[in-house]
Amino acid sequence: MPIFLHDTMSRELRPLLLKPSRDVFGMYCCGPTVYGPAHIGNFRTFILQDVLRRTLEVGGMQVKHVRNITDVDDKTIRGSQAAGQTLATFTASWTKKFHEDCQALGLLAPHVEPSAVAHIPQQIAMIEALVKRGHAYVAKDGSVYFKVCSCADYGKLSHLDRSKLATQTTNSAGEANDADEYDRESAADFALWKSWKPEDGENRWASPWGDGRPGWHIECSAMSLQHLGATFDLHGGGVDLCFPHHENEIAQTECSTGVKGFAAHWFHSAHLLVDGDKMSKSKGNLYTLEQLTSKGFTPMEVRYALISGHYRTPLNFTLHGVENARSALTKLERWTERLLATAGFSQAEFAAPLVHETQTAWGRFAPAWETLQSDLNIPGCLGQIFTVVGEKDSLTPEQARQDVVGLAKLLHALGLQLFTAKATTSIPPEVAELAAQRWAAKQTKNFAQADQLRQALTQAGWTMLDRKDGYDLKPN
RNA sequence: GGCGCGGUAGCCAAGUGGUAAGGCCGGGCUCUGCAAAAGCCCCAUGCGUCGGUUCAAUUCCGACCCGCGCCUCCA
Incomplete structure (x- = not known):
């Protein structure tokens, strides 16, 4: 077609x-x-x-x-x-x-x-x-x-x-x-x-x-x-x-x-509006990519935000819209991780051109592809993708592989790359030290001290995310 | 005035002549010392207004209201 x-x-x-x-x-x-x-x-x-x-x-x-x-x-x-x-x-x-x-x-x-x-x-x-x-x-x-x-x-x-x-x-x-x-x-x-x-x-x-x-x-x-x-x-x-x-x-x-x-x-x-206004230098609402990345957004999040409306409809760009894009991309990444695990694909294979260029399968993403081909309906296509994401499934590895190929091709068409490094903010040494101390306190089940250190980290502007085997730090 | 685009839930946004995809936010639950993350569940009797056609209209037709863009070097 x-x-x-x-x-x-x-x-x-x-x-x-x-x-x-x-x-x-x-x-x-x-x-x-x-x-x-x-x-x-x-x-x-x-x-x-x-x-x-x-x-x-x-x-x-x-x-x-x-x-x-x-x-x-x-x-x-x-x-x-x-x-x-x-x-x-x-x-x-x-x-x-x-x-x-x-x-x-x-x-x-x-x-x-x-x-x-x-x-x-x-x-x-x-x-x-x-x-x-x-x-x-x-x-x-x-x-x-x-x-x-x-x-x-x-x-x-x-x-x-x-x-x-x-x-x-x-x-x-x-x-x-x-x-x-x-x-x-x-x-x-x-x-x-x-x-x-x-x-x-x-x-x-x-x-x-x-x-x-x-x-x-x-x-x-x-x-x-x-x-x-x-x-x-x-x-x-x-x-x-x-x-x-x-x-x-x-x-x-x-x-x-x-x-x-x-x-x-x-x-x-169609043009882009910013906060409901036409962009112009005099209004001071001209965003460059650099201004957005300096606010902590990744270029992929910006890209997602910019394709989230139909091309013939003016798109109102807001910071909230990029945050929305970030959440949506994260959701898609988490889901794709599980799909790849079922299918037995690595993230590197998912990103490799071979996966999408040489295979014809679309799996459950056939409707999303149809939608994209219909007047380049990107928002509709994204909706179809998330419809699959929301489906209850218990896939065989082979079914999962079909989905992987379909999704890889779709994301390639949209130019959306998953699993790219998040915008990294360097962690100040004192914050790293607090985090290390808290982790140690937690290991010894000294929860009172651990909570105290969590509070100190919060005051320093950081959140500590515990995993089973370690932790991540993210700025608030 | 001419041409064009649009008005769908708190925000964003698809779509169809048979009674509204999806994302975000929000709420509930599960899990975890705490917190988060993650997963699951819930969330528009309603699609600018008024008429018309129809068994049935958000979807077709007409009128109207509102917003926006272009009309000589702005993507």
């Missing part, structure tokens, strides 16, 4: 299938602009794309996942200047940080991760083609604009009827939409090439229209064309990119290549 996914352009649930002539599923996702740490809202989108890719792969499809790095635009240029670094140095450091966060969150690296700066010639070539075909014009200052009125079906993705649109006086960044100021023929036209300005500093590239830099939208068109071709299977991004970014990508690529059908499927993920 193929995966069915809602498509933004047709607004229908459509199956994701390989085209008859192809053996690889090509997906392009708009990546981060590397001018600072990505926030968890960015990561919700990237994680959802990651789950989609993993689900396709678990379903037996070969995927080519391309996700770009935007390393030249107003924000990166300003950021590098403020940091006193070259653009390349500045963006390289934030790209590195992004990769570290991605790895911590269990995101598979895309097969290709092209950078905008590394594709300047391809962008220029595409702009030249657009000018040649009458879809773009050169302004007096050497900037090049896309002529929106030359593209008859412009707006087909976002279903915006341009003729009925009152032109906004400002854009969502609060900047004026003034056609004259930018030397555009129409306010709807957008920049393909931006001529050099003094504030751009050293950041200039030669072009047939003079020095300058590429516009934002053209990079994705050029890079998807380069790495996936004029048409490919799926294009993803946050809902906010639907218009104008993706609309412009379609126009640029289809008008420059003359081939319709840029992306066969559009996958847009």
Whole structure:
């Protein structure tokens, strides 16, 4: 059974299938602009794309996942200047940080991760083609604009009827939409090439229209064309990119290549709210992964929290939600430990790719897999998983093995790793000493002293968890 | 105004034309010197409001109310 996914352009649930002539599923996702740490809202989108890719792969499809790095635009240029670094140095450091966060969150690296700066010639070539075909014009200052009125079906993705649109006086960044100021023929036209300005500093590239830099939208068109071709299977991004970014990508690529059908499927993920509000710097509610891990949460717990809502529904992120995720993951881990024991699998075997890639069994997790394939219903899938967890069972080892394989594949699709080390907080020596003393007191059945020491530990902010053969310490 | 998403238990969140998955929290029990952990059990006559269709609607249709997003460079 193929995966069915809602498509933004047709607004229908459509199956994701390989085209008859192809053996690889090509997906392009708009990546981060590397001018600072990505926030968890960015990561919700990237994680959802990651789950989609993993689900396709678990379903037996070969995927080519391309996700770009935007390393030249107003924000990166300003950021590098403020940091006193070259653009390349500045963006390289934030790209590195992004990769570290991605790895911590269990995101598979895309097969290709092209950078905008590394594709300047391809962008220029595409702009030249657009000018040649009458879809773009050169302004007096050497900037090049896309002529929106030359593209008859412009707006087909976002279903915006341009003729009925009152032109906004400002854009969502609060900047004026003034056609004259930018030397555009129409306010709807957008920049393909931006001529050099003094504030751009050293950041200039030669072009047939003079020095300058590429516009934002053209990079994705050029890079998807380069790495996936004029048409490919799926294009993803946050809902906010639907218009104008993706609309412009379609126009640029289809008008420059003359081939319709840029992306066969559009996958847009809803935004993340924080405590019920839109995230924004001014509200101070922008979480980064680092801020959450410093609060003691593991990246896996954050990942779980971020996939706990359906991708087309805005998700309200709260600290309580991550705590919820932690409890749920712990429950799943404890249950899985028992399942593995029954099946005779080790935790290492459970995590090994062999278990999920080479076996076809789903055991009792078949319904969970069905649910995941139905419009990437992750919360429904998680519910199905826990339904199995809650079932009364007395399994034979063979039945348990089927369940292990099914669960391993599901968790691989979701990108959830169990049995990863918890965030460890170093134990102060004095706390360790108190704990050792209490354990000794308990062994000699000096319970009064043991209780006293427990109290002292509590005051020091630690809880002592007794086992049969020892103890653990956890911060309160 | 246009387009889109959503309103389901204290919180989060699926789903279906036949009378509500799951997680968290909470409560009870078991176990353990204590405490925790863990396990077991319980927890919506109800799915924004009002109509309509139907033997039957939370699920379909209509209207309305409320929240949110986008409408030119924000994932």
